Amino acid sequence: MGLEIAFWVLAVVAIAAALAVVTLRNVFRAALSLILCFLAVAGIFVTLSADFLAAVQILIYVGAIAVLIILAIMLTREVERGSLSNKLVVPVLISAILFFGVATFAMLNTSWPVVSLPPAEPTTALLASKLFGEDGFILTVEIAAILLLATIIGAITIVREK
Amino acid sequence: MAILSASPNSFSQLAVLSSDWPGGFWLHWVFFTVIILAFVLNTALIFIWLERRALGRLQVRLGPNRVGPFGLLQPIADVLKLLTKEDMIPAKGDKLVFWLAPLVAFVPVLMIFAVIPFQSGALLADLNIGILYVVAISSVAAVGVFMAGWASNNKYSLIGAMRDVAMLISYEIPIVLSIVGVVLITGSLSLTEIVGAQQNIPFILLQPLGFLIFFLGSLAESNRTPFDLVEADSELVAGYHIEYSGMKFATLFLAEYAEVIAMSALMTTLFLGGWQGPLLPPIIWFLTKVFAVFLLIVWIRSTIPRLRIDQVMAFAWKFLLPLALINLLITSLQIVFWPEASPWLIVFLNLVAMAVLVLSWSRFFRLGGERIEV
Numbered sequence: 001m002g003l004e005i006a007f008w009v010l011a012v013v014a015i016a017a018a019l020a021v022v023t024l025r026n027v028f029r030a031a032l033s034l035i036l037c038f039l040a041v042a043g044i045f046v047t048l049s050a051d052f053l054a055a056v057q058i059l060i061y062v063g064a065i066a067v068l069i070i071l072a073i074m075l076t077r078e079v080e081r082g083s084l085s086n087k088l089v090v091p092v093l094i095s096a097i098l099f100f101g102v103a104t105f106a107m108l109n110t111s112w113p114v115v116s117l118p119p120a121e122p123t124t125a126l127l128a129s130k131l132f133g134e135d136g137f138i139l140t141v142e143i144a145a146i147l148l149l150a151t152i153i154g155a156i157t158i159v160r161e162k
Numbered sequence: 163m164a165i166l167s168a169s170p171n172s173f174s175q176l177a178v179l180s181s182d183w184p185g186g187f188w189l190h191w192v193f194f195t196v197i198i199l200a201f202v203l204n205t206a207l208i209f210i211w212l213e214r215r216a217l218g219r220l221q222v223r224l225g226p227n228r229v230g231p232f233g234l235l236q237p238i239a240d241v242l243k244l245l246t247k248e249d250m251i252p253a254k255g256d257k258l259v260f261w262l263a264p265l266v267a268f269v270p271v272l273m274i275f276a277v278i279p280f281q282s283g284a285l286l287a288d289l290n291i292g293i294l295y296v297v298a299i300s301s302v303a304a305v306g307v308f309m310a311g312w313a314s315n316n317k318y319s320l321i322g323a324m325r326d327v328a329m330l331i332s333y334e335i336p337i338v339l340s341i342v343g344v345v346l347i348t349g350s351l352s353l354t355e356i357v358g359a360q361q362n363i364p365f366i367l368l369q370p371l372g373f374l375i376f377f378l379g380s381l382a383e384s385n386r387t388p389f390d391l392v393e394a395d396s397e398l399v400a401g402y403h404i405e406y407s408g409m410k411f412a413t414l415f416l417a418e419y420a421e422v423i424a425m426s427a428l429m430t431t432l433f434l435g436g437w438q439g440p441l442l443p444p445i446i447w448f449l450t451k452v453f454a455v456f457l458l459i460v461w462i463r464s465t466i467p468r469l470r471i472d473q474v475m476a477f478a479w480k481f482l483l484p485l486a487l488i489n490l491l492i493t494s495l496q497i498v499f500w501p502e503a504s505p506w507l508i509v510f511l512n513l514v515a516m517a518v519l520v521l522s523w524s525r526f527f528r529l530g531g532e533r534i535e536v
Contacts, residue, residue, distance in 0.1 A: 063301025
């Protein structure tokens with residue numbers, strides 16, 4: 001019962017914040033709504049007993065990505081009125097509705113496997129053995145690390161003075 | 163000093179209760195929320211008084227000594243003054259964001275205390291991911307500072323907020339890497355287990371370089387003096403809270419002191435053995451260590467002048483980050499290849515490694531073509 005109330009409150013907050021991100025003219029407020037949306041998603045992770053995922057969601061999305069977005073917004077003009085010369089409302093609306101339809105169709109027609117076991121208590125050890133242990137996803141982790149390293153080197157090359 | 167006299171009683175009451183604790187989830191929650199609020203508010207008042215008195219002594223002057231015995235009532239007089247001040251909002255600012263910013267800055271810092279053990283089992287929530295939770299939550303506070311700086315519609319406050327976020331992103335990395343060293347030795351992210359693992363040797367001896375990096379990093383994150391260019395009076399007048407007055411300013415000020423308390427409590431928990439200690443009751447040991455760390459911070463404030471922004475950035479990326487990585491490498495090598503070594507030998511080796519690394523790295527550390535030596 002408590003979990004359901006928590007889920008519905010968080011879901012409403014997340015969707016309202018996500019709508020605010022696209023509808024608000026003020027770009028700074030839109031970025032703040034994005035942070036609220038990320039926090040609500042982290043809350044949903046908590047209700048699903050995924051404590052590690054919730055902490056990482058806040059750490060990476062709120063603490064790093066959202067803060068970088070805000071820093072980037074500070075370097076743009078027309079923060080309070082948004083992009084005035086933008087004429088892409090109709091194409092974006094069409095592609096958004098198409099994406100929404102496809103995603104809803106996929107979600108409704110997938111048979112989601114539900115495990116009857118109770119959630120594991122210390123999630124970190126299980127996650128680590130899945131990621132780094134034998135038959136795990138170590139290759140994926142390494143590839144992601146190399147991708148990030150390449151991105152960092154690319155960024156440094158772009159901003160380096162001649 | 164209300165908290166010092168009140169706390170042992172309330173905590174001994176808890177020790178009586180702890181046999182069937184948690185008796186009720188909500189009772190536990192309400193009890194510890196009240197304790198944490200009282201702890202943070204009272205300690206902030208005591209810290210403000212202590213800092214002003216200690217600074218006065220260190221600068222060979224008296225400090226506030228007029229209100230009450232030894233000036234003890236000075237912080238209360240300050241709070242009353244702030245509460246009765248006019249509450250002003252800049253006309254061209256973003257009013258909603260301006261109003262929300264102090265809350266967004268204060269609440270995450272308050273939430274850090276939920277996982278800090280004041281005594282064995284005396285904490286709001288013993289999370290499995292304790293220290294990761296602390297790192298995640300404390301990064302949200304930067305958003306509050308940024309909101310305050312932007313909503314004020316003032317270039318000084320915006321520059322202050324930008325500096326704060328830049329510093330926060332930079333110093334987060336060495337801090338987290340130094341915490342990883344502690345987590346590697348303990349084998350757990352839970353703060354209760356980290357304190358339990360320090361029963362014989364506090365981690366400040368096993369991880370001396372880690373403590374140094376964490377200490378300097380948290381000085382920068384909580385904007386204490388060598389790194390306080392967020393509010394550098396000579397350049398920015400006051401920093402991100404320049405337009406704030408009255409209760410909102412008090413909340414921002416409180417958030418800053420709460421962050422210092424949180425960092426002191428974290429250093430106590432991670433490196434100084436937490437509430438453990440001989441003879442005295444655990445809560446007294448905890449408070450003693452927190453106050454000792456805070457006095458060290460005040461001492462540094464009165465000794466070292468403020469750095470420039472480029473010096474601060476270079477220090478994070480060129481000095482703290484490489485040393486944190488080397489510290490992590492040394493620690494993991496010791497754990498993988500030498501797990502049954504005597505801890506005192508490791509202590510000796512790590513102290514020598516810290517001295518060699520800090521001294522030699524400071525020879526490489528260049529800034530604007532000049533070499534900086536210890």
